[in-house]
Amino acid sequence: MASGKELCEGVEWRIRVVDGSSEVLVPPTGLARKVWLRTKGLISGLGMKVRMFLKQAWDMGANDPRKVIHCIKVGLALTIVSLVYFMRPLYDGVGGNAMWAIMTVVVVFEPTVGATLYKCLNRVCATCLAGFLAVGVHWIASQSGDRFEPFVVGASIFILASIATFSRFIPSVKSMFDYGAMIFILTFSIVAISGYRVDKLFDLAHQRISTIIIGTSLCILVIMLVCPIWSGQELHSLTVRNMDKLSDSLDGCVRQYFTNSNGEDDQKLQGYKCVLSSKASEESMANFARWEPSHGRFNFRHPWKQYLKIGASMRSCAYCIEALNSCINSENQAAESIKKHLSTSCLKVSSSSSSAIKELAESVKKMNKSPTIDLLVEEMNSALEELHNDLKSLSHLLNPSTTAENQISATGLVHFMEIIPVVTLASILIEISVRIEALVGSVEELVKESEMKDKIVAKEEKPEGTMKALQR
Amino acid sequence: MASGKELCEGVEWRIRVVDGSSEVLVPPTGLARKVWLRTKGLISGLGMKVRMFLKQAWDMGANDPRKVIHCIKVGLALTIVSLVYFMRPLYDGVGGNAMWAIMTVVVVFEPTVGATLYKCLNRVCATCLAGFLAVGVHWIASQSGDRFEPFVVGASIFILASIATFSRFIPSVKSMFDYGAMIFILTFSIVAISGYRVDKLFDLAHQRISTIIIGTSLCILVIMLVCPIWSGQELHSLTVRNMDKLSDSLDGCVRQYFTNSNGEDDQKLQGYKCVLSSKASEESMANFARWEPSHGRFNFRHPWKQYLKIGASMRSCAYCIEALNSCINSENQAAESIKKHLSTSCLKVSSSSSSAIKELAESVKKMNKSPTIDLLVEEMNSALEELHNDLKSLSHLLNPSTTAENQISATGLVHFMEIIPVVTLASILIEISVRIEALVGSVEELVKESEMKDKIVAKEEKPEGTMKALQR
Secondary structure (H helix, E strand, C coil): CHHHHHHHHHHHHHHHCCCCHHHHCCCCCCHHHHHHHHHHHHHHHHHHHHHHHHHHHHHHHHHCHHHHHHHHHHHHHHHHHHHHHHCHHHHHHCCCCCHHHHHHHHHHCCCCHHHHHHHHHHHHHHHHHHHHHHHHHHHHHHHCHHHHHHHHHHHHHHHHHHHHHHHCCCHHHHHHHHHHHHHHHHHHHHHHHHCCCCCCHHHHHHHHHHHHHHHHHHHHHHHHHCCCCCHHHHHHHHHHHHHHHHHHHHHHHHHHHHHCCCCCCHHHHCCHHHHHCCHHHHHHHHHHHCCCCCECCECCCCCHHHHHHHHHHHHHHHHHHHHHHHHHCCCCCCCHHHHHHHHHHHHHHHHHHHHHHHHHHHHHHHCCCCCCHHHHHHHHHHHHHHHHHHHHHHHHHHCCCCCCCCHHHHCCCCCHHHHHHHHHHHHHHHHHHHHHHHHHHHHHHHHHHHHHHHHHHHHHHCCCCHHHHHHC | CHHHHHHHHHHHHHHHCCCCHHHHCCCCCCHHHHHHHHHHHHHHHHHHHHHHHHHHHHHHHHHCHHHHHHHHHHHHHHHHHHHHHHCHHHHHHCCCCCHHHHHHHHHHCCCCHHHHHHHHHHHHHHHHHHHHHHHHHHHHHHHCHHHHHHHHHHHHHHHHHHHHHHHCCCHHHHHHHHHHHHHHHHHHHHHHHHCCCCCCHHHHHHHHHHHHHHHHHHHHHHHHHCCCCCHHHHHHHHHHHHHHHHHHHHHHHHHHHHHCCCCCCHHHHCCHHHHHCCHHHHHHHHHHHCCCCCECCECCCCCHHHHHHHHHHHHHHHHHHHHHHHHHCCCCCCCHHHHHHHHHHHHHHHHHHHHHHHHHHHHHHHCCCCCCHHHHHHHHHHHHHHHHHHHHHHHHHHCCCCCCCCHHHHCCCCCHHHHHHHHHHHHHHHHHHHHHHHHHHHHHHHHHHHHHHHHHHHHHHCCCCHHHHHHC
């Protein structure tokens, strides 16, 4: 039994070590040799993995240099905050608690301005609130005598931590103050309980707040001054990009079906899948964008939530494109004659809808109402009308009383089953165009709201006047 | 102009303060009154909001008591870790750095066991690694003389922080070690730079590691012993629940269409939308479940990734149900006669597919291959065959040469346009059944893999023997 097992292992090795195949057929003779071969295999496998990993990392950096810039920014911010240690007056000023400044930089520095601001503001506000509260609780505890002090402090920590943790589950709190609630618990616990050991509690609270302010201000400066990446801008570009992808997929799928060409770029056809999977990132970006001050063409309080509605409209189109795709790849092949009969109008519908989406993308990009969108929607509707008529003309075949003198009957009998895929495709196309009209509505709403906000901001800024002019 | 504005404001107030309507029609006379009314409005508005917020919170707690339990667990863990402060020997043992233990509890305590373990293990490993590295760098820096020390330390922080930040972008690192990379930067920076001011650097590193170990062990104990919530179990139940929802939606939609009943529960019909939106939560649960030890019926290394595949299969069905729904709500109404013609077979397909999904849900729930699933798939296929035949029998109408002696022609002429919605619905149903077969495949794979893992675990545990028996 044991020798059999050994033999098995030998065979296994033969597979691993290809370069020594002539020797390996001989069963292994010594333990040293076994160990050597196994180690060699392990090392080469590990080397391969490391090489793959490094290549992946390199490609990622090359594809998106902003990620590399972010890393350099983190390094920069940390190196600057280290100066607090190297400069004696600064270090003494924060009573040796300089590490909180470093901690702040590490935990609040995020890739986008919005995410960093969200964390900074949450951290500062929560720390201040918790600090004051903790000093108050400590005072109450100290009044209640040495015996009861630990109990008062312990109970207050238990109650406040539980409540703050519970608040993190509430959606409205979670989206705005999740991080703040955590920092509140942290600071409150640390300051309240330190009162038991540290004599100068007020100094501790003060030091914690000032180090955190040093850290957050530095982060805000670095993130906003060195190649800033704005969540709002990212969300905006993602929306535009997704619209373009949607448009390309729609047009590509229908064209591939009717022209039987396999030349279409497969990546282009699958673009709608990005739309399907971008819900989570859209939501987090919209969430962070709310914290960003006015930047580029976006004011503070730009209607970011409207982007989520546009995203939802796009996804509802993408669901239909998914169904369309399944028609195209269906086993039930349509008759060529029927395809020909409907191809002109279907292609017209798909190209006009996809150019409507393209125009919407342009409209979002420039953030103004497109002058041609109404025209394009009309064009889409007239193409739909044409498709309706073409579908109706198929009905001549259905109704035995009218003489069937059309293309289809001329080419011979057509089985009903051969019509089904094309008819399904056509009716999904019709549904897609209905959903595109909803998309048009949500894009127009975004443009309108954004113009309204612009006006409000312009009005508010009139008295001050110069700020806006400076930004431009 | 000014008085006009005042009047406007007066009217606005009338709307707000309903209880004093007889007085409000008189324009406001004094500033004090204005301020009073406005304050009253503000307070009542605020009170309303607070009441709404509290109601929302209460409902959330009542619907899912486990959230409340989690909050109590956090309070408990924090109160226990506070004992480190209250007990003099423990406090002195960690050199006054007890706050790190508190910090650890606050930041690593997550609602599920998997998420907590992920953070705990990442925190401990990253702290150890970074601590040793930082002590090494400090030694090198101290060798290079007083002049160069800050530069060596600063450069090492810059380089390591940048690299660690970059690694957080790499998907494979992000899913396993995102938190660890952050803690690595944190600990390395703090320990390396403290070397410049703190004399006993090794003590600092040692204290940080021991406080973190105290905090994490406490968290692990509390999270696993007090009403544990397992990510794996959650993922499992979510998958089963989503399957049930999918099945209900499918059956409900088709039945509503053919029986014209509006009695169907709307929430049941919309259940497929949960499937569409649960991708992100499935992914994070699967990610955390990997860290969990064997619990309940799940071994360590249970094939959690397979759940993601099942989720994807379910979503592909849900896309089609979305398209189906749009057919049902389409303006283009189908002729009743056609509906009647196809209703029996369509209902059969939908009910057999939905019972196949239900059976799959049962199979996942019990984690064994269902004995009846093959039968149900066969039933679904025979229903499909019937639907095919019914569709074909519509073709008698298409082909003028055969005498049309069927139900439909008996009721009179049917426009082709009136056939389209039903035909589209039928072909989407056919597509759904194809996708259900893919779902069957992925569920079977899950069951197979899980049985395989069970066997491996059983084999590994044979020598020890008792562990498994104890767990059961």
